[in-house]
Amino acid sequence: MKKVLSLLLTLAMVATFAGCGNAQESAPAAAPTEEAAPAAEEAAPAEEAAPAEEAAPAEEAAAESYAPVTLNIAYMPNYGSLWSVLTAKEKGYFDEVGITVQMVEFADGPTIIAAMESGSIDIGYIGQGAHKLCINGQASIFALSHISNGDALIGGPGITKVEDLAGKKVAYSSGSSSEDILVNSLNSVGMSMDDIEAVDMDASAIVTAMLSGGVDACATWSPNSLKILEEMSDATKLTDNMSFSDTTISLASWIVMPSYAEANRDVLVRFAKALFKAMDYAADDHYDEVSEYVAAQVAQDYDSVYAQRGDADWLTGKEVSEGAADGTVEKYYEIQKQGFVDAGAVEVDPVPAVADYVMLDVMIEAGQ
Numbered sequence: 001m002k003k004v005l006s007l008l009l010t011l012a013m014v015a016t017f018a019g020c021g022n023a024q025e026s027a028p029a030a031a032p033t034e035e036a037a038p039a040a041e042e043a044a045p046a047e048e049a050a051p052a053e054e055a056a057p058a059e060e061a062a063a064e065s066y067a068p069v070t071l072n073i074a075y076m077p078n079y080g081s082l083w084s085v086l087t088a089k090e091k092g093y094f095d096e097v098g099i100t101v102q103m104v105e106f107a108d109g110p111t112i113i114a115a116m117e118s119g120s121i122d123i124g125y126i127g128q129g130a131h132k133l134c135i136n137g138q139a140s141i142f143a144l145s146h147i148s149n150g151d152a153l154i155g156g157p158g159i160t161k162v163e164d165l166a167g168k169k170v171a172y173s174s175g176s177s178s179e180d181i182l183v184n185s186l187n188s189v190g191m192s193m194d195d196i197e198a199v200d201m202d203a204s205a206i207v208t209a210m211l212s213g214g215v216d217a218c219a220t221w222s223p224n225s226l227k228i229l230e231e232m233s234d235a236t237k238l239t240d241n242m243s244f245s246d247t248t249i250s251l252a253s254w255i256v257m258p259s260y261a262e263a264n265r266d267v268l269v270r271f272a273k274a275l276f277k278a279m280d281y282a283a284d285d286h287y288d289e290v291s292e293y294v295a296a297q298v299a300q301d302y303d304s305v306y307a308q309r310g311d312a313d314w315l316t317g318k319e320v321s322e323g324a325a326d327g328t329v330e331k332y333y334e335i336q337k338q339g340f341v342d343a344g345a346v347e348v349d350p351v352p353a354v355a356d357y358v359m360l361d362v363m364i365e366a367g368q
Contacts, residue, residue, distance in 0.1 A: 321367020
């Protein structure tokens with residue numbers, strides 16, 4: 001286990017958590033950046049489908065044991081969202097379990113969940129903020145991706161500490177990790193959203209607003225945060241996820257609709273198995289190769305993508321599967337849930353147990 005895992009295990013025993021203020025009213029969910037493919041349908045039995053290329057006998061026999069399935073996968077255009085899923089695709093790990101993926105780009109987690117509810121997306125990736133929707137019963141988590149440090153609160157000229165935000169215009173994206181880092185930062189100095197002029201906008205619009213001087217500060221995630229800090233020499237990073245590591249944890253996960261999870265558990269195990277194999281590979285100092293995959297997918301330059309490699313603790317599949325078995329992963333989600341409870345973001349009563357919305361059994365089986 002990496003050092004951060006030991007730290008977070010200690011944090012799991014913390015009895016109290018920092019309180020968080022209530023968020024502002026959310027704007028309507030933004031549309032995906034490209035039209036989602038039609039809902040996936042399970043294909044014919046594996047023995048009737050010809051393999052794309054000649055496989056070794058052992059690999060071919062393994063592949064034939066799975067019924068082929070095509071899945072529409074929702075992602076966000078950054079390294080954290082794509083590091084494992086693109087590795088699984090490019091290295092052929094999805095092929096090994098009979099899965100074909102169709103990648104569809106979205107701006108944020110709440111929009112992804114909305115698309116999943118409509119049936120156009122089968123599996124999606126979410127950052128920290130959208131996890132509150134899982135706790136509230138809107139989606140089920142079946143795989144932990146990584147522990148993030150990609151969110152940041154950034155002040156423009158003359159703003160060097162959180163207290164300087166009083167009365168200032170601050171851009172953020174409601175329902176996302178952007179809102180979480182903003183609320184946590186304000187509460188850390190005894191402030192709330194009522195003390196600022198909060199401007200709810202799409203993630204991509206935040207960059208433009210910040211660079212043009214349309215807002216005084218912003219809360220966003222990588223690569224947007226990296227771009228702003230690179231292009232604004234007079235900007236200051238006020239806080240990031242690690243600023244609150246003593247009371248909370250920022251997780252990224254793979255999710256599905258509860259109804260899909262109930263009907264397609266075997267598909268989720270197969271997907272997670274390929275994903276975990278990719279995580280083992282990508283976390284083993286293959287950042288350059290993975291950055292090439294991501295840069296090609298999101299049409300960004302390689303250097304900008306490679307700069308995002310420091311945005312998280314990139315867990316291996318082995319760490320996630322073993323952590324799901326020994327209670328570590330459940331403790332991560334328990335810490336996260338308590339943070340949302342303290343923030344007043346959990347709307348259901350009683351508050352569900354982690355096991356009610358996190359499929360720990362899928363993570364365990366996928367690692368076997």
